[in-house]
Amino acid sequence: MSHQVTDLEPSAAASGNAATDLFRQSGKTGGATASTERVSLLANEVLAAVYETVRKHEVTYEEFNALKAWLIQVGEDGEWPLFLDVWVEHVIEEVATSGRTGSKGTIEGPYYVPNAPQQATPATLPMRDDEPGTPLVLRGTVTGTDGTAQAGAHVEIWHADDDGFYSQFAPGLPQWNLRGIVVADEQGNYEINTVQPAPYQIPTGGSCGNLITAAGWHAWRPAHLHLKVSAPGRQLLTAQLYFEGDSYLSNDIASAVKPELILRPTPTDSGREVTYDFLLDPA
Numbered sequence: 001m002s003h004q005v006t007d008l009e010p011s012a013a014a015s016g017n018a019a020t021d022l023f024r025q026s027g028k029t030g031g032a033t034a035s036t037e038r039v040s041l042l043a044n045e046v047l048a049a050v051y052e053t054v055r056k057h058e059v060t061y062e063e064f065n066a067l068k069a070w071l072i073q074v075g076e077d078g079e080w081p082l083f084l085d086v087w088v089e090h091v092i093e094e095v096a097t098s099g100r101t102g103s104k105g106t107i108e109g110p111y112y113v114p115n116a117p118q119q120a121t122p123a124t125l126p127m128r129d130d131e132p133g134t135p136l137v138l139r140g141t142v143t144g145t146d147g148t149a150q151a152g153a154h155v156e157i158w159h160a161d162d163d164g165f166y167s168q169f170a171p172g173l174p175q176w177n178l179r180g181i182v183v184a185d186e187q188g189n190y191e192i193n194t195v196q197p198a199p200y201q202i203p204t205g206g207s208c209g210n211l212i213t214a215a216g217w218h219a220w221r222p223a224h225l226h227l228k229v230s231a232p233g234r235q236l237l238t239a240q241l242y243f244e245g246d247s248y249l250s251n252d253i254a255s256a257v258k259p260e261l262i263l264r265p266t267p268t269d270s271g272r273e274v275t276y277d278f279l280l281d282p283a
């Protein structure tokens with residue numbers, strides 16, 4: 001990677017707090033209408049798992065206090081969205097989509113921003129004049145699980161740049177860099193011109209980074225494209241696409257890789273290209 005450490009280096013707290021603000025504004029809160037019984041059931045079972053861990057491993061007061069201090073810091077760093085999306089969302093997604101027969105999805109992660117600029121296919125994502133990275137063309141067709149072409153389907157895409165940075169979560173990038181909504185044609189065909197993203201290292205300077213270091217884990221996700229594919233009468237598909245040969249496919253810190261989501265691009269004169277079709281379940 002060409003990345004050099006400069007004062008434009010994103011800080012963990014800056015990207016964490018941006019993700020926290022975005023979540024607060026997302027309209028995702030306040031949707032829970034859980035009954036007293038449901039809250040009691042879930043809270044009791046989570047606490048029971050904590051008690052079992054404490055007894056089994058004889059957790060000490062020092063460790064308990066370290067946990068308190070760390071949890072306080074997660075909030076101060078704005079890293080609750082990061083923590084929950086990296087270590088919990090994959091199992092929520094698994095349960096939420098278990099009834100589907102169409103394309104596999106995976107986690108959304110903390111860096112989706114709604115209302116990206118919309119373009120008709122074939123589209124080139126908003127990028128800098130000198131955007132670094134290997135050109136990448138992603139094209140394919142959006143159909144229903146019944147085979148019907150999804151005319152005018154929306155293929156929304158966002159991804160990190162060649163240095164592994166997301167616009168709106170790292171300083172110095174144009175607002176909508178490498179983010180866009182591409183509208184498929186009458187046959188459901190779409191084509192997106194972009195650049196190859198780099199593997200992504202979750203911020204190491206905050207509390208999630210402290211946990212990773214303290215546990216001796218690594219902080220990496222394989223390079224990925226995030227997508228939301230939608231069409232009227234169809235379930236929204238939130239997915240990520242990965243790249244064959246990436247060293248982090250089998251050890252993604254966010255446990256969000258599935259074999260169906262791995263692309264095998266082929267070389268072109270100027271970069272690489274790959275076809276990927278989306279099958280959407282009925283709503």
Ligand code: MBD
Pocket residue numbers: 082085086107108109110111200202221254256
């Ligand atoms: C990402 O880019 C991401 O996709 C996830 C799941 C977590 C942190 C950063």
Ligand code: FE
Pocket residue numbers: 109111200224226
């Ligand atoms: Fe990501």
